[in-house]
Amino acid sequence: MADFQLDQLKESAPVKLERNGKTVCVVRVKDEVFAIDDTCSHSDASLCEGEVTDFKIECWLHGAEFDLRTGQALTLPANIALQTYQVDIQENSVTVEI
Ligand code: FES
Numbered sequence: 112m113a114d115f116q117l118d119q120l121k122e123s124a125p126v127k128l129e130r131n132g133k134t135v136c137v138v139r140v141k142d143e144v145f146a147i148d149d150t151c152s153h154s155d156a157s158l159c160e161g162e163v164t165d166f167k168i169e170c171w172l173h174g175a176e177f178d179l180r181t182g183q184a185l186t187l188p189a190n191i192a193l194q195t196y197q198v199d200i201q202e203n204s205v206t207v208e209i
Contacts, residue, residue, distance in 0.1 A: 113204035120144065120205065123163035130209045135196055137207060138163055138179055144198045145179035146207045152184060152191035 114128060120139040127149055128135045136149040136159040147168070149157050156172035163169075167176045167185060175189030182193040197208040 112206075113201075114207050115144075115205040117142075117144070117200060117203045117205050125159040125161070125163060125168065127157070127159045128207055128209070130207075133209055135207060135209060136168070137198075137205075138168060140166060140179065142200075144200060144205050144207075146196035146198050146209075147177060147179055147182055148193040148195075151175060151177075151189060152193055153189040158193075 122139050126137045128137050134149040135146050137146050149159055151170045153175050156170050158168050161169045161171045166179050168179055169176045173188050176185040177193055182195040184190050184192055199206045
């Protein structure tokens with residue numbers, strides 16, 4: 112069963128998904144969808160509450176940016192990458208592999 116319908120995901124508006132003991136932040140950018148660990152690698156903040164610009168999400172607490180495609184930490188104070196998850200899109204159905 113799909114986790115989301117693509118047309119219900121608003122662009123650059125992160126959505127939280129909890130499954131298998133993990134909390135993941137799911138973000139649509141144009142017709143692609145990315146999934147990244149929700150907890151910032153710098154401290155205990157939810158990335159889903161941050162702002163998305165292009166393929167980056169910015170942590171609201173201290174401003175670190177992460178690449179949604181790779182999980183790479185792009186700016187301090189975070190310097191540890193986050194895990195990303197594969198997202199399958201079949202027509203309008205979006206499934207996150209957690
Ligand atoms: S908690 Fe995210 S940058 Fe500090």
